Amino acid sequence: MAVKTSALPWVPVTKNLGALRDAAQACQGCDLFAHATQVVFGEGPPDSKVIMVGEQPGDEEDRQGHPFVGPSGKLLGKAMHEAGLDREKIYVTNAVKHFKFVERGKRRIHAKPGGIEISACRPWLQAELASIEPELVVCLGATAAQSLMGRDFRITAQRGKFFPHPWAKQLVATVHPSAILRAPDRYDEEYELFVRDLRAIAARVDELAARG
Numbered sequence: 001m002a003v004k005t006s007a008l009p010w011v012p013v014t015k016n017l018g019a020l021r022d023a024a025q026a027c028q029g030c031d032l033f034a035h036a037t038q039v040v041f042g043e044g045p046p047d048s049k050v051i052m053v054g055e056q057p058g059d060e061e062d063r064q065g066h067p068f069v070g071p072s073g074k075l076l077g078k079a080m081h082e083a084g085l086d087r088e089k090i091y092v093t094n095a096v097k098h099f100k101f102v103e104r105g106k107r108r109i110h111a112k113p114g115g116i117e118i119s120a121c122r123p124w125l126q127a128e129l130a131s132i133e134p135e136l137v138v139c140l141g142a143t144a145a146q147s148l149m150g151r152d153f154r155i156t157a158q159r160g161k162f163f164p165h166p167w168a169k170q171l172v173a174t175v176h177p178s179a180i181l182r183a184p185d186r187y188d189e190e191y192e193l194f195v196r197d198l199r200a201i202a203a204r205v206d207e208l209a210a211r212g
Contacts, residue, residue, distance in 0.1 A: 005030065005116060008123045015131040017046050020124070024097060030120040032098035032113075037062045042093025042128050049135040050085075050205055051168070052076075053125065054094045055143040055176055059108050062099035067092050072177040076140075079177070079191065083198030085205075093128055095147040096121045110178075118147050129167040135208045137168045138201055141176030149173075160197050162204060169208060172201060 007029030012019055021041040027033060040057035043066060060070030068076055080087050096117055101108040125147065129137065139145035145153045148171060149163070155173055165171040174197040180190045 006120050006123065011123045011127050015127075017042075017128070017131050020127050020131065024124055027097070027124070029123075030098075030117045032096070032100050032117060035101070036098035038065050039097045040065055040067055040094065040099070041097060041124075042091055043067055044091030044093075045089060046091075046132060048089060048091040048132055049209065050089075050138060050201075051091045051093065051129065051132060051134045051136075052138045052140060053144040053148070054092070054140045055178075056094050056096035056110075056113050057099045058110060058178075059099065059101070062108075067094055071181055075177040075180060075191075079195050079198055082195050084202045085198055091128070091132055091134070093125065095125055095144045097124055113143060115151070118143060122147055126167065134168045135170070136201070136205060137165060137171045139171065139173040141173075141179065144176075145173040160200060170204070172197075172204070174198070174201075 007027050010023055010027040010029060012023045014020065024039045024041050027039060040061045054068065057067060058070045058072060061067055067073070077087050096113045100111045100113050100117065102111050137148065139148060142155050145155060148165065153173070155175060159174055160172065162170045162172045175190070175194060177194070180187060180194060183190055
């Protein structure tokens with residue numbers, strides 16, 4: 001049996017987000033579909049100027065079918081509010097659309113997606129970006145950044161820097177909110193740095209809007 005390595009056969013030739021979302025539910029482009037509850041596609045305004053891209057759905061997202069509704073999503077919403085970013089105006093999605101996990105008893109523990117899974121799911125992300133044509137892509141974490149900027153991209157070295165990108169006017173990367181939650185001893189410091197990044201993003205959104 002051939003190894004599944006791309007979602008491309010399931011991605012319709014359309015810029016209609018609704019049609020893309022419907023088609024994604026049948027995707028078997030990598031092996032993650034066999035274990036996850038469902039595809040978790042992106043959500044937000046189809047005319048959004050900003051797309052935020054995370055890594056993959058978490059346990060809550062997998063159960064509910066919506067992106068960024070778990071603890072990381074709640075932290076993201078809080079930080080966006082403090083930074084002056086209106087979450088209702090921003091499209092949010094993930095580089096990988098199925099939840100990858102390992103089972104420990106009754107718990108499902110997040111497992112980092114591999115390069116094959118990230119590459120396999122990239123056609124869905126590319127289709128979302130082509131549909132929305134955003135001014136700015138915000139990558140939350142290394143998986144999202146490397147999906148769009150290549151495996152050599154490093155958040156530690158390039159965090160908060162704005163780059164041109166073929167699928168948007170600009171791209172910027174910061175940490176994923178889950179990284180803040182995983183560092184309770186540095187929570188306050190890391191959260192403030194995250195809000196600082198989001199404030200710079202808000203300012204760049206205003207700048208891009210002023211340029212037209």
